[in-house]
Amino acid sequence: MNAAPVTRDGFSELLRTCSHKRRNGLLRVAFDRRELTIAFVDGRIVSAADALDEAPVEVCRRLAAAGRIVEQVIDLIRGTGITVSQLGELLIGKGYVGEDDFARARQAYEIDLLLSLNDFAEANADFKPQLVRQDVRTALGIYPGQLLLDLEELQADHGRLQELFEQGDCRPRVVTNSARSHALTDAEQQIWDAVAAGGSAKDILANSLLSRHQALEALLSLYDKELITVTVGDGEQGVGEGVTSAESDISQLVAEEPVPHSLSELVEQAANELREIGTDEEESALEEASDFAQAVSRSAQVGLHSEGEESPAFESVDSPQGVPLSATEQPLPLPAGSTAGLRRVIRAGSYHLLSAEAVRGTVIAATVLFFFTLAVVGPGMFDEWFGALKNFTAEQPFE
Amino acid sequence: MFSIDSGTANVQLRIQFLLVIFVTALGALSAQPVLAKPVVVEPAELQQSSELFPGAYAAGTEANEPKQAAGDAVLREQFYKAINELYSAGYGRAGESLEQLSLLAAEQGYRNLPDYSIELLRQAKRTTKPEEVSFLVFHAARLSPTDARVRFVAASFYRELGMGTALKHAWAGITAIAYYPLLIATGIANLLLVCLVAGTIALFITCTIQLVRNGEALFERVRQGAPRAIQGYVAAVGLIGILVLPLLGGILLAVGVWALALGRTKIGCKWLPAVAGTLILGWALAIPVLSTVGFNVEQRANRVLEQVRTFSFTPEGEEFITEQLQRNPDDPLLLTILGQVLQMKGLREDAARAYERVLTSAPRGSELRTTSRLNLAAIAYENEAFQQAKDALLALEGEGEASFALYYNLALAHLAMLDTEQHRASYLNAQAVDEARLARLDAEAEHGRRPVISTVPASFFLPLVNRPIVRSDDVAARRAVERENTLGAALLYRGTMPVMLGWGAVVLVLGLFAARQNPHQFELGPVPQAVQESAVWLFLPAGLLMAGERPLRGVAVLTVFITLLIFGLEAPVTPYRGLPLEVSFSGFLFGGAALLFLVTMVLSVIGKSRAEVAA
Structure with a gap:
């Protein structure tokens, strides 16, 4: 192949x-x-x-x-x-x-x-x-x-993502205390929770159990819904309020609780x-x-x-x-x-016989062989059976 | 209620007899020659005196003379006279002659004239005129009103007679079939054999279709059971082996192996191996039984005994009994039947001697002894020894006997002795035992009543039907074994009975284990379990039941379908001959098969639609 x-x-x-x-x-x-x-x-x-x-x-x-x-x-x-x-x-x-x-x-x-x-x-x-x-x-x-x-x-979003979230000191912050009324997806909710807990975008991306793409898309979506703001260094690229470092520390402690x-x-x-x-x-x-x-x-x-x-x-x-x-x-x-x-050769051959195409081919071959055998053996088998049956019940069979 | 005047009856009989002789003599001039010499039964062994009822039989000997004089030859002549008149003088004259024949037969104690009825039916098969067919069938049934075989053959003329009349004949045959144990045995044997053949074909077809449809699942199942390093080879070779090799070992090996493989692979097929095992065991056990029953129901001796037992006119039968008695003079069954024949013909003294021989030869407690004592009492009654008849019957009643013949004859005896209260009690007892029979006897009692002759119980035919062939004929037994082995070998490689039993037991046990598997054991990973059902299957008998997820029901439906076809075609197995003529109900049978096919197709369409809606 x-x-x-x-x-x-x-x-x-x-x-x-x-x-x-x-x-x-x-x-x-x-x-x-x-x-x-x-x-x-x-x-x-x-x-x-x-x-x-x-x-x-x-x-x-x-x-x-x-x-x-x-x-x-x-x-x-x-x-x-x-x-x-x-x-x-x-x-x-x-x-x-x-x-x-x-x-x-x-x-x-x-x-x-x-x-x-x-x-x-x-x-x-x-x-x-x-x-x-x-x-x-x-x-x-x-x-x-x-x-x-x-x-x-x-x-398509590569440029925006890089600009917003992939800079060295990018820190997203939540705008409201609750996002329940915005019908967030699971990924968005997870990211919103992570943002609310504080930390840089890099940490949020690394620490979530979402894939990088899912996490970035969720961040971008929250940003577009104006639920979070992004600050780079001292500046701010959205509206909203941040969280204190003390709260962030507590969140990190909470995150360790499942262990x-x-x-x-x-x-x-x-x-x-x-x-x-x-x-x-x-x-x-x-x-x-x-x-x-x-x-x-x-x-x-x-x-x-x-x-x-x-x-x-x-x-x-x-x-x-x-x-x-x-x-x-x-x-x-x-x-x-x-x-x-x-x-190794034997195993490799066996492995090839288990591929979908090989299985299908084997089944077809077995079916064809089955019908061929039936065509060859069947008439004789049934003739013999029916002949024996006819003989078995023939009229006046013993005279 | 009853009016018995033997003197008046005798005068009537004499006048009737003279008239018959006169008419017969005229008709005989143009009639066919007599076919055979009339049989006169005079066994030399029956020259013994009465022990139970001394002097009870001599009184009626004179009364026998007219009946005996009429003889069997008269019946034959009357019959051929009627046949000649049918083609020379028209239906009216022929009908009168046949009616006269019925009367003559009744006078001699015969209820049925099956030989003549069959001759009429045979003639009906040859003719093409519908009115002639109707005439012949009608009179065939009149000559043998309680003969189940004649009635069934008559029902086969449903095209000419109309469905209503044919169904009446069929119903009459069904109600009378209880008196024909050999016919019942033949029917059961045919049904068993045809069902086995149909079931085997149905299972073969169903397994074939299921294997072809579930090849990949089967491959996966084989793979799972193989060592990991060589799963591919084992699965490929195993699949081909499972499909192809069993064909070389006979159809029972094939259905057994295939059913086992399918039963371990597909949840819908989990009961197939148990069914296959049962089928194989069924074949193993049925072959020798069918061989024996098939041989015995074909035996002339048994058929004659059955005919005589049902008061049918069978000169050949009486001759045969006489011959047999010369070989086995103390056979209680033969003696009982001979006594019955003699009593029926009015030879009461000879009949009594035969019954007395039964009392000495039959073992104590045998039903034949009871039958003989009942008939001796009936003879005593006919000889006007009413007190002796009553005493004998009361003695039997005291011993626990409670048959219709006992109560009916006891009622007659009480009435003859003007004891109306006891008569009433016995009459009601008889009514309680068999109301329909009593009503029939009441309807036939215009010219006086005769005591009921007790017949040999049907249960005595069971050992006759199952009698080993080797006890009848060594050569026949050897040939029977050869035929059994030939059939076994055609079904299974080296298919002797032990081999078939062993293979059937293995398949059944493994099948029962397969049926107890948990549903998750049928999960085969990525192999598609549910295949889109094709409309092609709808056009097969048993449709998607057979080809889809319910193969067991498919096998059942297909078995019924093929059974109907086999009975209609009489192929590939010719059923044992139970009826005297070649009759065909193929129209009904094919119609039934077509109906079943249509119903199954509709059910398949509905099932498919539901499945699609659910999907």
């Missing part, structure tokens, strides 16, 4: 095609030395992953920035090979974060990955049809058309949990998964870089929301030896 270079317009067309034809599979996009893998289920985007990112770390970073967990957790999970799903089970199961917060952080990370597509002028893209298993609790469920609209919107344990206790428990994950049984399972994922990534690499060019380091999709049927883990070094190579 070859990766084809596509322009921005061509990429948009590719997304629309996936949507219209309700495709299932993985779209791999390589641009600017980045490699995104976007998973589709029935034409909708359910997840995204960056081969160069360590997704659990990124999700943890967002949770830590939002004050949901302490930053030590990031260091603990780095390099452990834990998946995002396992991380979610660990953090949610132990009550460190709520299920909604974790899902928001994860979706925000993936949406930001998708919106990073705004940056490329030309890329190599390769769509690989296959069955994709989605986690309905955290799946993005974005229609490609919506993504394209968001990208357009982002590009259920003391710092040392939390770090110790997290370390224990990670050690539990690393038991023999789990390690062997992870190793098995990694081997297979590597075979997958190799096949994907062949598809993306078939023209002999130097392929960048490509990691398999670590995306429990849109997991290919077998590829779930970070790749480990290939085991040496011809047996391992043969195993």
Whole structure:
């Protein structure tokens, strides 16, 4: 399978095609030395992953920035090979974060990955049809058309956003004490709450569990509704009142309240949990998964870089929301030896047989073979049966 | 209420007999020759004296003479005279002759003349004139008014007779069928066999359609059960194997495997394997039973016994009983039936001897003993030994017997002894047992009443129907086993009975486990579970029931549909012959199948519309 270079317009067309034809599979996009893998289920985007990112770390970073967990957790999970799903089970199961917060952080990370597509002028893209298993609790469920609209919107508002909120010392402030009467969206309400709590735009963007695009759009919307003002340095670009630094401090303290344990206790428990994950049984399972994922990534690499060019380091999709049927883990070094190579080939072949097109082809082939066999064997089978029946009940059968 | 005057009756009979002889002699000049020599039943074994009722039988011997003199030959001559008149003198004369034949038969104690009725019906099949068909069918039914077979054949002329008349014949056949155990056995065997065939075909078709429609889901199910590293290969090979390989092992292997696969894959199919297992077990158990029943209902001996039991005129039957008795002189069943025949023909002394033989040969507590004692009492009554008849009947009543024949004959005996109070009590008892029969006897009692002859209970035919073939004929038994094995092998690879039983049990047990699965176990991830229903399925029998989400109901509807078609076409299985002529109700059957098809199609359309609205 070859990766084809596509322009921005061509990429948009590719997304629309996936949507219209309700495709299932993985779209791999390589641009600017980045490699995104976007998973589709029935034409909708359910997840995204960056081969160069360590997704659990990124999700943890967002949770830590939002004050949901302490930053030590990031260091603990780095390099452990834990998946995002396992991380979610660990953090949610132990009550460190709520299920909604974790899902928001994860979706925000993936949406930001998708919106990073705004940056490329030309890329190599390769769509690989296959069955994709989605986690309905955290799946993005974005229609490609919506993504394209968001990208357009982002590009259109780029100048204003930069001018208003992306300057070094930009501080938004609320104008009224309550925004309940303005029918705000969830994202706007979250941002309004964050603005009311005080802080710079940069902090608000970093600390919210929304994606950067969602947060910026929410800020812009609040600004347009004249619910907030923006001050740059000593100046002011809107109307309204700020909050005191004391109130801001209290808000920051409140933001730390969801953390259920003391710092040392939390770090110790997290370390224990990670050690539990690393038991023999789990390690062997992870190793098995990694081997297979590597075979997958190799096949994907062949598809993306078939023209002999130097392929960048490509990691398999670590995306429990849109997991290919077998590829779930970070790749480990290939085991040496011809047996391992043969195993890889076998697994890769098995993996290819599980793609959507292969399944459909197998079903069609089996059906055709079935009807062919029925046509060959059926008449004889039924003749024999009906003949035996006729003989069985024939008139005067024993005379 | 009753008026019994045997002297007057005898005079009437003599005059009637002379008239008949005169008319018959005239008609016989142009009649066909007599087909067979009249049978005179005189078993040598029955030369014993009466033990129970000494002297009770001799008095009536004289009364037998006119009936015996009329004989079977007279009936035959009268019948062929009527047939000749039909083509020479018209319907009027022929009808009179046939009426006369009925009277003659009744005088000899016959209720039905099935051989002659069938001959008339056969003639009706040959002719093309509607009025002639009506005439022949009408008189066929008149000659055998309580013969279920004749009535059913008569109902098959619904085109010529009209629906109303045909339905009357059919209803008369249905009400009389209780007296024809072999006909019931034949009907049940045919229904069982045709339902098994139809059910197998229906399950095969339904499984095929469901497999083709749910191929991807099946692939996913196979994949889930395979080792992770080789899931792709296992699923592909497994799918092809599940679809193709069972075809090589016979239809029962195919439906079993397919039903099991579907039952584990699709929630709507979860009961299919249990149904398939039941069907396979049904085949395994039914084949030997059907073979045995099919053999026994075709046996002349059993058919003759049934005809004689229902007071039908069957000279061949009486001859057959005589032959059989020479081989088995102490067979209580044969002796009872012989006694019944003799009693019916008026040979009361001989009949009494036969019944006495039953009392000595039948085991204590046997119903045949009770039947014989009842009939001995009836003979005593006919010989005007009323006190003895009454005593015998009261003794039976004291032993707990409570049949219609007991109460009716007891009522007659009480009346003969002018005990109206006891007569009234027994009459009411008889009415309580069988009111319809009493009303019929009352309606027929214009020229006096005769005691009811008790017949052999229908339950005695059950062992006859299930009698192992090997006890009748070794060669036939061997050939029967060959036929059973041939049918088994055609259904299943190496399909002997143990193999079929084993396979059926496996499918049934696994099917019951599949049916107990939780609904979430049928979730197969991204595989589309609900497919947009195609209108193509609406035009198939059983429609979307079979092809959609309710395949079990589809199998049931399709089975009924195919059953109707098989009975209409008599293919691919020819039903066992229960009726004396080839009759066809194909019009009704095809009409029923078409109606079912239309109803199912409408239901499918409604179901599809609802599903679309809900979506």
